[in-house]
Amino acid sequence: MDKEMLEADPFQLDDFLPYKLVKTAAHVADSLAHIYEREFGLSRAQWRILASLGAREGIKAKELAEETSLDKVRVSRTLVEMEQKGWVSKERDAKDQRAAFLHLTDKGKQLYVEILPKARAWEKGLMSGIEWQEYQSFLKTLDALLEKAGGDPRRTIREP
Amino acid sequence: MDKEMLEADPFQLDDFLPYKLVKTAAHVADSLAHIYEREFGLSRAQWRILASLGAREGIKAKELAEETSLDKVRVSRTLVEMEQKGWVSKERDAKDQRAAFLHLTDKGKQLYVEILPKARAWEKGLMSGIEWQEYQSFLKTLDALLEKAGGDPRRTIREP
DNA sequence: TATTGTTATACTCTATAACTATA
DNA sequence: TATAGTTATAGAGTATAACAATA
Numbered sequence: 001m002d003k004e005m006l007e008a009d010p011f012q013l014d015d016f017l018p019y020k021l022v023k024t025a026a027h028v029a030d031s032l033a034h035i036y037e038r039e040f041g042l043s044r045a046q047w048r049i050l051a052s053l054g055a056r057e058g059i060k061a062k063e064l065a066e067e068t069s070l071d072k073v074r075v076s077r078t079l080v081e082m083e084q085k086g087w088v089s090k091e092r093d094a095k096d097q098r099a100a101f102l103h104l105t106d107k108g109k110q111l112y113v114e115i116l117p118k119a120r121a122w123e124k125g126l127m128s129g130i131e132w133q134e135y136q137s138f139l140k141t142l143d144a145l146l147e148k149a150g151g152d153p154r155r156t157i158r159e160p
Numbered sequence: 161m162d163k164e165m166l167e168a169d170p171f172q173l174d175d176f177l178p179y180k181l182v183k184t185a186a187h188v189a190d191s192l193a194h195i196y197e198r199e200f201g202l203s204r205a206q207w208r209i210l211a212s213l214g215a216r217e218g219i220k221a222k223e224l225a226e227e228t229s230l231d232k233v234r235v236s237r238t239l240v241e242m243e244q245k246g247w248v249s250k251e252r253d254a255k256d257q258r259a260a261f262l263h264l265t266d267k268g269k270q271l272y273v274e275i276l277p278k279a280r281a282w283e284k285g286l287m288s289g290i291e292w293q294e295y296q297s298f299l300k301t302l303d304a305l306l307e308k309a310g311g312d313p314r315r316t317i318r319e320p
Numbered sequence: 321t322a323t324t325g326t327t328a329t330a331c332t333c334t335a336t337a338a339c340t341a342t343a
Numbered sequence: 344t345a346t347a348g349t350t351a352t353a354g355a356g357t358a359t360a361a362c363a364a365t366a
Contacts (some may be wrong), residue, residue, distance in 0.1 A: 011215045011276055013208060013227060017283055018185070018192045023229060024302045025178070025185040026317040027309040032178045048173060055171045061348065067173060069183060071334080076349055098342045098347040116171055123177055126308050134297055141290060141298040142184045148286050149187040157186040158318075158333075205356095221325065231357080236326060258324040258365050318356070323366070333356070343346070 021145075028126065035118050040111070044158065045070055045078040050087065050104070051119075054112035058101045060093070069157045087111060181305075188286070195278050200271070204318065205230055205238040210247065210264070211279075214272035218261045220253070229317045247271060 013019050036047040048068040053059070056067070065075045079102070082088040087108030090100040104112060127135060173179050196207040208228040213219070216227070225235045239262070242248040247268030250260040264272060287295060 013211050018188050020302055021185040022189050023317055024306045025181040028178050028305055029182050031309040051171060051173050130304055134301055137294055137297050138301040141294055142180055144290055145188055146184045149191040157183055
């Protein structure tokens, strides 16, 4: 065993990119979750679907799954919850009876326009103190990393 | 319902920072996981503990939990697994019989020096194409976001 | 009384497969 | 045969609480 090799260039988990990235992402996600979970009682899946549907009325479950990085099983179940809460309605596609166009109900839209500004204000607060240029560079690097890491586009993710 | 408000400034989940951040982090984490999971058969918790212990021999379970963002229950259980595999040994602290100093066995160190270079090479590959200055700025922004999001330092996280 | 670490348990999330009804 | 969506189930991860031993 080469002891030198163990000590020469000490590995710090905290400085290791994926760890740092995931850790930061988890804390940022938690911070946002305060709004939609504690303040509005939405689950993470419900939040993502609300946010997605609010901006893209009338899409189908399959597209919704792609947009939100949730798998079709979770989308299906979350939609049932959201229908029961009266936030979402389905409109069968006459051309394809298997699928349905999804809509926010008035109640759902009301929730959307209530949460969205808060989420945006939160995002703004998070960004305050970060230069616009630095932020643009940050986004660019994120895109590059996602591109590099690539991987399975069907990969589902938990946080918002 | 103000339809204008819904369409005026469309919200794109994909451009929303926490979503983008978590999504990128998940894919980057998956990419690394190929190495320690598929190539070496380590779980994520095992990988983090190995990486941590390799660099900081002799720490105790409590410090290990803090370093790895794993809770003490998971650390305790993962250490049992790793002892059984012969990678980790415990040395009771004579000054505090409740705790133990943790060590990698020779077998554990061997695994460490085998995985580490691969992880670093993977990281280097991920970074190739990204300017050094851009990367420094990226790390700085991550730190700023973590600082801002702050939150519970005991927060446990799943990915590497 | 408080702390370190272990054990137990319930809950959620995830992955997979099987199923239906359509196409 | 293939696809959209649903249902079922097993496994992994997470959060909590209770506990033993020691401080």
